[in-house]
Amino acid sequence: MKRISKQAKAIADKHIAAKLSGQFDNPQVKNREDIINNLMAGKTFSAVLETIETRFCSIGSLLLASGIVLDVHLSDTYKANIYKGFKILIDRQ
16 A cells, blocks of 8 residues: 655644644635645644544544543554545545
C-alpha cells in the first residue's frame, strides 16, 4: 500500500495540533471541493477531524485523546489512524 503523502501528513499534523490547542479555523464551506481546497490552504476543521476519529480510531484511543478520563494522551495508534483517514481523504482524490 502506498505511504501517506507529505502534504496529507502535514494536514493531519495540523489538525492534531489544533485539537490539542482547541483552535480550529472552521471556515464556511459549501461542498467537498471547498473542504479540500481549504485543507490544502492550511485551514483546519473540527468536524473533519471528528469524522476521521469516529471512522478510524478505537474507543480506547478516543477516550485517551479526549482528556475526559485522564490527561490528553495521543497514542501512536491514534496518530496512525488519523494519518490513515487523512491519507484516504487527501491522497485518493
